[in-house]
Each structure stands twice: as C-alpha cells, then as structure tokens.
Amino acid sequence: MPSPAGVIDHLHEHEIHILLKTITLYVISVTHEHFLLLTPEPLFALLRQHPCAQSQKVSLCEYQHSADNIEQTITTLMFTLPALQNSYQSSHLKTLASRLNNAKSTHSISANTLPKKSRLALFAGVSPSAIRLDNKKLARNDDKSKGKA
Secondary structure (H helix, E strand, O other), X not given: OOOHHHHHHHOOHHHHHHHHHHOEEEEEEOOOOOEEEOOOOHHHHHHOOOHHHHHOOOEEEEEOOXXXXXXXXXXXXXXXXXXXXXXXXXXXXXXXXXXXXXHHHHXXXXXXXXXXXXXXXXXXXXXXXXXXXXXXHHHHHHHHHHHHO
C-alpha cells in the first residue's frame, strides 16, 4: 500500500476540488488572514499537499475567541461530536461496499464513471477484499424478505 502522501498522486484535480469543497474547518481567528484549527482534519492535511489545492477554497466555521468558550468548543468538537456521529455511521468500508454494490446493481451510475474497488482500497489503505458487505446482515435481511413473501 502506498503511503498516505503517495495516495495524493492518484487523485485527479477535479476530485481534489470536490473534496476540498466538502470540508469545513473549525477555527478561531488569530489575525484577519491567519486562523487556528480547533480540531484535527487529517483529510485536509493530506489534500493540501497536492499542488492544485493551493488555489482552492475551503469553508471556515469561525468561533469567537474567548477564554470561557474556546475550551468547551474544542472538547465538544473533538469528543462529543464524534461520539454522537458514531450512532449514525456504520463502518466506512461497509458503507462504501454497499454504495458500490447498489450503484452496480441499479445501474444508477455509469459503469465507466464508477471507481474500481482496487482504487478505493488504495485510498482507504486496505486490500480490496476489505471493502465488502456484512454477509450476516444480508442473510438476515434475505430471511426477513422471504418471510414476507
């Protein structure tokens, strides 16, 4: 598997642009042009290594600097938010496998446009076989649908 920095070479300029548009950085202003990042954003750190990223814009969510609320803001963004998000997100690899499988089976996206599983695995830093659906869950869903027929 290539290093995370090596993955950046496999991304197209339009992909960098789209990915950067989806990122919101949570910051406080130090000066009019300088900001302090309140939570780590590893994807942004990776994407900004690409030469075309230097001219792209990202969304900033600016918090007012005050001794009373900055610590609360940081702990909320770094701990509470991920804990709450966990309830609504399944494994990213399973979600990816499900989306890929659904797009292939419904032909909702052109096969030429769909990324190959090997390319997605390269970006995720895993083997292509790690991007798979939970077969136990599928079997349970199949049993339920058979019972209703």
